[in-house]
Amino acid sequence: AEDKVSFYANITAIEPIMDAFSKSTGIKGEYTRISTAKFLSTVFTEFEANKLMADVIQAPLPVLEMLKEKGVIAPYVSPEAAKYPEWTNKNGIQLFGIEYVGIIYNRELVKPEDVPKRYQDLADPKWKDKIVMANPASHATTICWLIGLRENVFASDQEWREFLKGLAANRPMFVASFGPTPAPIESGEKQIGISMPKYIVTKAPAPLDWARVENQPLMGTPRAMGISSKAPHPQAAKKFMDYWLSKDAMTLLANDVGEYVLAPGVFPPIAGMDKAQVIPIRELADDEIARWGEEFKKIFAIR
Amino acid sequence: MTGRHSGLTLLLIAIVGFLTICPVIMLIFGSLSEGLTASGKFTLAKYITAYTDPALLEVIWNTVIFVGGAATTATALALFLAYLNIRTDIPFKFIFGIISIIPMMIPHLLFSVSWVLLLNPSNGILNLILQQAFSLHHAPFNIYSLPGMVLVEGLLDLPIAYLIIAPAMASFDASLEESSRVCGASTAKTIFRITLPVLRPAILAAFILCVIRGLASFAVPSVIGMPGRIYVLATHLYQMVSTGFAADYGKAAAVGMSVLLASIILIYLYRYLTSASDRFVTIAGRGYKPTIIKLQRSKIPLFLILGFLSFILIILPVVVLFYTSLVPYSMVPSMRALSMMGLKHWIEVLNDPISLLSLKNSLFLGVVGATLGIVLSIFVAYVIVKVRSRSAGILESLSFLSFSFPGIVIGVGFMWFFVRTPLYATVWALLIGYIATYLPYGIRPLSSAFVQIHDHLEESSLVAGASYLTTLRRIVIPLLVPGIVSGWVLMATMFVRELSLSVVLSRPGTEVLAVQILRFSEDGLWGKLSALGIMMIGVSTLLVLLVTLIGRWFRPVDR
Amino acid sequence: MEIRITGLRKHYASDGRIIKALDDVDLTIPSNQIFTLLGPSGCGKTTLLRSIVGLESPDAGEIRIGDDIVYSSAQNISLPTEKRGLGMVFQTYAIWPHMNVYDNVAYPLQNRKVPKEEIRRRVAETLAFVQLEGYENRPATKLSGGQQQRVALARALVAKPRVILFDEPLSNLDAKLREETRKELKTFLYDLQITAVYVTHDRVEALALSDTIAVMRTGRIIEIGSPKKIYFDAESEFVADFIGRANLVKAVVRQQLPGTTIVDSGIGRLSCRKGDFPPDTKVTLCLRPEFISLARGDHPGTNVVQGTIVSMVFVGDAFEGEIRVGDQHLLARIEPETDLAVGDEVGFQVSPDHCLLVAG
Amino acid sequence: MEIRITGLRKHYASDGRIIKALDDVDLTIPSNQIFTLLGPSGCGKTTLLRSIVGLESPDAGEIRIGDDIVYSSAQNISLPTEKRGLGMVFQTYAIWPHMNVYDNVAYPLQNRKVPKEEIRRRVAETLAFVQLEGYENRPATKLSGGQQQRVALARALVAKPRVILFDEPLSNLDAKLREETRKELKTFLYDLQITAVYVTHDRVEALALSDTIAVMRTGRIIEIGSPKKIYFDAESEFVADFIGRANLVKAVVRQQLPGTTIVDSGIGRLSCRKGDFPPDTKVTLCLRPEFISLARGDHPGTNVVQGTIVSMVFVGDAFEGEIRVGDQHLLARIEPETDLAVGDEVGFQVSPDHCLLVAG
Numbered sequence A: 001a002e003d004k005v006s007f008y009a010n011i012t013a014i015e016p017i018m019d020a021f022s023k024s025t026g027i028k029g030e031y032t033r034i035s036t037a038k039f040l041s042t043v044f045t046e047f048e049a050n051k052l053m054a055d056v057i058q059a060p061l062p063v064l065e066m067l068k069e070k071g072v073i074a075p076y077v078s079p080e081a082a083k084y085p086e087w088t089n090k091n092g093i094q095l096f097g098i099e100y101v102g103i104i105y106n107r108e109l110v111k112p113e114d115v116p117k118r119y120q121d122l123a124d125p126k127w128k129d130k131i132v133m134a135n136p137a138s139h140a141t142t143i144c145w146l147i148g149l150r151e152n153v154f155a156s157d158q159e160w161r162e163f164l165k166g167l168a169a170n171r172p173m174f175v176a177s178f179g180p181t182p183a184p185i186e187s188g189e190k191q192i193g194i195s196m197p198k199y200i201v202t203k204a205p206a207p208l209d210w211a212r213v214e215n216q217p218l219m220g221t222p223r224a225m226g227i228s229s230k231a232p233h234p235q236a237a238k239k240f241m242d243y244w245l246s247k248d249a250m251t252l253l254a255n256d257v258g259e260y261v262l263a264p265g266v267f268p269p270i271a272g273m274d275k276a277q278v279i280p281i282r283e284l285a286d287d288e289i290a291r292w293g294e295e296f297k298k299i300f301a302i303r
Numbered sequence B: 001m002t003g004r005h006s007g008l009t010l011l012l013i014a015i016v017g018f019l020t021i022c023p024v025i026m027l028i029f030g031s032l033s034e035g036l037t038a039s040g041k042f043t044l045a046k047y048i049t050a051y052t053d054p055a056l057l058e059v060i061w062n063t064v065i066f067v068g069g070a071a072t073t074a075t076a077l078a079l080f081l082a083y084l085n086i087r088t089d090i091p092f093k094f095i096f097g098i099i100s101i102i103p104m105m106i107p108h109l110l111f112s113v114s115w116v117l118l119l120n121p122s123n124g125i126l127n128l129i130l131q132q133a134f135s136l137h138h139a140p141f142n143i144y145s146l147p148g149m150v151l152v153e154g155l156l157d158l159p160i161a162y163l164i165i166a167p168a169m170a171s172f173d174a175s176l177e178e179s180s181r182v183c184g185a186s187t188a189k190t191i192f193r194i195t196l197p198v199l200r201p202a203i204l205a206a207f208i209l210c211v212i213r214g215l216a217s218f219a220v221p222s223v224i225g226m227p228g229r230i231y232v233l234a235t236h237l238y239q240m241v242s243t244g245f246a247a248d249y250g251k252a253a254a255v256g257m258s259v260l261l262a263s264i265i266l267i268y269l270y271r272y273l274t275s276a277s278d279r280f281v282t283i284a285g286r287g288y289k290p291t292i293i294k295l296q297r298s299k300i301p302l303f304l305i306l307g308f309l310s311f312i313l314i315i316l317p318v319v320v321l322f323y324t325s326l327v328p329y330s331m332v333p334s335m336r337a338l339s340m341m342g343l344k345h346w347i348e349v350l351n352d353p354i355s356l357l358s359l360k361n362s363l364f365l366g367v368v369g370a371t372l373g374i375v376l377s378i379f380v381a382y383v384i385v386k387v388r389s390r391s392a393g394i395l396e397s398l399s400f401l402s403f404s405f406p407g408i409v410i411g412v413g414f415m416w417f418f419v420r421t422p423l424y425a426t427v428w429a430l431l432i433g434y435i436a437t438y439l440p441y442g443i444r445p446l447s448s449a450f451v452q453i454h455d456h457l458e459e460s461s462l463v464a465g466a467s468y469l470t471t472l473r474r475i476v477i478p479l480l481v482p483g484i485v486s487g488w489v490l491m492a493t494m495f496v497r498e499l500s501l502s503v504v505l506s507r508p509g510t511e512v513l514a515v516q517i518l519r520f521s522e523d524g525l526w527g528k529l530s531a532l533g534i535m536m537i538g539v540s541t542l543l544v545l546l547v548t549l550i551g552r553w554f555r556p557v558d559r
Numbered sequence C, D: 001m002e003i004r005i006t007g008l009r010k011h012y013a014s015d016g017r018i019i020k021a022l023d024d025v026d027l028t029i030p031s032n033q034i035f036t037l038l039g040p041s042g043c044g045k046t047t048l049l050r051s052i053v054g055l056e057s058p059d060a061g062e063i064r065i066g067d068d069i070v071y072s073s074a075q076n077i078s079l080p081t082e083k084r085g086l087g088m089v090f091q092t093y094a095i096w097p098h099m100n101v102y103d104n105v106a107y108p109l110q111n112r113k114v115p116k117e118e119i120r121r122r123v124a125e126t127l128a129f130v131q132l133e134g135y136e137n138r139p140a141t142k143l144s145g146g147q148q149q150r151v152a153l154a155r156a157l158v159a160k161p162r163v164i165l166f167d168e169p170l171s172n173l174d175a176k177l178r179e180e181t182r183k184e185l186k187t188f189l190y191d192l193q194i195t196a197v198y199v200t201h202d203r204v205e206a207l208a209l210s211d212t213i214a215v216m217r218t219g220r221i222i223e224i225g226s227p228k229k230i231y232f233d234a235e236s237e238f239v240a241d242f243i244g245r246a247n248l249v250k251a252v253v254r255q256q257l258p259g260t261t262i263v264d265s266g267i268g269r270l271s272c273r274k275g276d277f278p279p280d281t282k283v284t285l286c287l288r289p290e291f292i293s294l295a296r297g298d299h300p301g302t303n304v305v306q307g308t309i310v311s312m313v314f315v316g317d318a319f320e321g322e323i324r325v326g327d328q329h330l331l332a333r334i335e336p337e338t339d340l341a342v343g344d345e346v347g348f349q350v351s352p353d354h355c356l357l358v359a360g
Ligand SMILES: Nc1ncnc2c1ncn2[C@@H]1O[C@H](COP(=O)(O)OP(=O)(O)OP(=O)(O)O)[C@@H](O)[C@H]1O
Pocket: C012, C013, C014, C019, C020, C021, C039, C040, C041, C042, C043, C044, C045, C046, C047, C048, C201, D142, D143, D144, D145, D146, D147
């Protein structure tokens, strides 16, 4: 009777994979999209009321860890996981991608010689009033990313803070999340921004490109998935996860959605991305994020 | 007149109370319990952290200006439009009537984005044009400012105000104005000393509804306020819940409680200000003659002003939207943009099964929800206006309860509530949630229409042997048709683009338009977003035209 | 159907003052009569009518219609309006603006589930009665004031209710139509053998139409009686004055003779209709203008009054004359073909029967 | 201020039919007179008044007030209402429900920028005139119908406009107050030396108040004249009938004698007031009830009519009697102290002067 599988996720535009899954297994995949901000409360509420309909759950790693802590996730190691790097398996939670963040710019407005070569270049006064980014006081991924810079890119806290000060002095325009970041760059309202390179794929033929930072990594929060401990269709759930982690599915994800996936040898169709170094950011606890949020609020003079 | 209504009043209190109190109670629980759900251990910590935030003061100040400004803009514009449209012989009334409710049908997010494209200080289209025309160095307008927010939110709330004020305008007894003119007052003076004061209940209702809507609004504060670094309560709440991965809606609900309190105070204020309801009776059934004012010389100038305003404020943003749906990505209009236009986004949307399903669901929810909602509203408005007992006051406050919560929390309240019922994850949960939340959209226009029906018209029906229900059916409702049409239009267009609840309650199979639009926006797909948005406007326009025509068919007062 | 009202009270609070719209009204309205409530504006007539019909809930008292108690504060009874089976014509017409004339009039019958054919017949009949044939399809808002009033009348009559209440139903008809309608109304009501309660402040209407008149003043019924009793035999100055044109002259009782009372008044010593007052009582002499027949010059005999004409207003079937007698002004009816003119010295002899004494 | 109206036309379309509310009205309203428009309900009185005041825009014609053209279709002039400087009392009162009595009355003065103190004084004066002292702070909706009417009256009078227009201003006052107000209104208007246009369908009001009466019928002015001219010397049956109670009897002219016209009528052969009709013309004989003095039994002499009393209605200052003569019914005024009763055989002699002949 397991002709159905329910997939809760915050990753977007995955209809092609759901279709491909149904075609190859005959199981109907139902995709419930929940935005990150409502993810935990929705799943917890349903879980407590015994109404959790999810078989497979996908979310940023920190969210999934919290779910696991509450017993929502049952550990499952897919046979497909063997092909992934070891660090992608976190006790039954499987990482399959990185929500990578980078510097995106409008290639019609930014002259090639002006394209930043290092993150530090964003602090250059020539970008004054030309930058767009998600609000560093509240947008969790952006906060994590800034911390990632501190830990993985800058030599010292001092240098990092200098960079932040320079960035703040350029008066970037803040938007609520990554979603609204590419539009102002495309339209020329702004020229450059901290955004996601995957938009180069999804928004083609928009004149977007990413800044190839030299000897500096691209960073992002890992995307993770697991099986619900109360899955109504446990068998189908496993099949789904196996399929999801397969090279076919991951290729779809990379090609259609521009995702950076961890399946070896699969890259999004973005020039130069196969050469880039993409690393996961250390997981930050919520109170740490909140604390940094407060800190950035001051640095960027948001209020 | 007292005894007979107490039964009805109690029944309505039970129904409305059930609809609106349950989610609010869940939110109160949520704000008082540990963890992310409404069933944790008791704690006051959320209140303490929420209210000791030093930023709160500035946020409140911004909110007051934003909400007050928007409500004033909306009400003033609505009065201007409704007066010309209904009381005068301005040409092309029907079109202006539709135009004034178009913002109701546009997803707020899209409308805000359109304005950003028009008036952003870097390359806003209007700014560029003005810069060129007057060879300015700087962009004359910056949408990312409090006035910008006020303007856009004001326009978005315009239909609410218009639909409440228009029916009142329509049933205004013209001899009240005529006698003022005979007394030597100019048309303008008459408007300010007679027309507006007599219309006070409708004007106040419109203003207060706009205030409450403004408090709950999220699109404008996030799309325009955030880039301008202007925070109001809605964005403050958003920031509060979204910093980190474990969003705590309990804490947001704690702040929401004070919004609720403010709203309830406003409602009581409104009731107090309009307590002598017979002061506003305008249809007496005696020599009642609706009269159209002939504008004569001022006809053309006023028509031009009206046309210009409608064009700049409403049509232009829609045109921008349409344009966005045709170009492959966001770009400033140019010859090149023109050459790249195509129907790609439209074709993609029309081939997307989820978009089509959501279109169907939203249509269903709009039609069925608005119809059920309006039936309930008629009874509630009747009790509120004609009974005016203490329990009627309770009923009125109840009807505003879930409406008064900021959008981003009330949805969670409904989720916490519905998850305890078998309706969870069905389309019925959406239907009930919609009606419960947007009940004031039905009640307001109806009650301002009720106020104007002279008691004698009902009383003579009772004397003629008709029961209350017959009186309601044959006398009251037909006289209410303009109010009913307004209420229905408000509810239906609201339901078609409802987001706050839908985003929490919709599940595979019950997708609705707004949720689909939100998905596109989260992915930054403005083209598809605009295409779907225009389809949504189309659906709403169709509904509005349909019900307006039906309303005309049943028009109460032949003129 | 008899209506019995006991201890009916209704007070309004306005601006901190209490307005006693009904002040312990006791009243029996006899069956199948035309009963008129007459009184000056604001005396509570409408309030009383609305209490009977159930649209106003009084503060205290009891109302019976026939054997049914329709309202009782003691027994906590209050029958809803639509169950009282009454008909009413409102002061504001209350014509439903969304219906045409036919629908307005047919409405009460439709509520009583009368067959369609019958409705058509009776509506036509009633519209003919109020002279509105051919107006069936006119929207109610496209009628002149008087036409609207007639629709309201038709609507109240059409269902032949057991009691019918009128709140100044004729006040907006023109005189000719008013007279005709009044007459036809009277015939109609007699034919129906129906109890009618009629509110008016038009005394001619009250006198011509009523079997019984109750005069109200500031929330109280102060006198009840047949039209003639009220007109000729009023007990109080207020009623005497209100029911018809009256010259009210202060007087003092001088002497009680068999069959007559002698008074000294502002217009001289007069022999009056026997009144039950001891000598020296201050009273008011009430002299109706139609009993003053003026003639030029001096008059011989007793009970004669002499004066000067100070004004004459033509009102069609007569002149309204004003004569000065000492420092009193008297109103007199002067025949239309008179040769009297303003300034003439005139006199009249008045029969003691026409000199009514009321408590002053 | 004289008002001159020429060729004024206003048609309404209703149900596909055209209603000629004003049908080429030519009319001159003399300065400083009380000019009354009298006519049955729906004849267009209100429409004419509203056209003068500027609230209705006619289809064609011209209106001059004094030397100003306020409306002219030919010259495309239409002065807005508020610039015409007129005063008006509406049929529906049009009291502003959101203001109290004082504010309602003070409004016209405030618009004319009268000093505060002066406003206070004149409002108090005017409220006293309409007997509403002490009601200043009452909300306008908490007034009885008559009280509201008086507020409207006060509001129109307070600013002493150059022309004042009344649309049935007294119709909701009780008879006593109506009479008093009518008289005071007359004095007041004379004192002001103001042009007043007065719409009514109450003939007594029209006769008593007016200097000139214009009788309207279906959108046309059919006769203009002084009250006496209209009452005694009407040219048409309609006017004769409308202006007062009248017995209208079909008659045929038999013979023209010097000073009199002999007719054969439904009530016998009568010698009538000289009328300019050739023999054998069908005419209508108009006999007013107050000129019929009934007496019991047979009457000798000429111009005598015999009949039977079929009904007597007491209306206070008289009985309205109905007598049958052949198959005609005649209305007669019967003195209140009469000993006649229903069923009595009666007769009367009528002077030829009181037998008016009008075109039938
Ligand atoms: N709702 C109310 N609140 C306060 N006072 C009221 C109210 N309704 C009526 N009154 C007052 O009660 C009194 C009686 O009013 P009512 O309407 O019965 O008078 P009426 O005799 O019908 O007068 P009219 O002949 O002018 O119609 C009046 O003084 C009136 O002002």
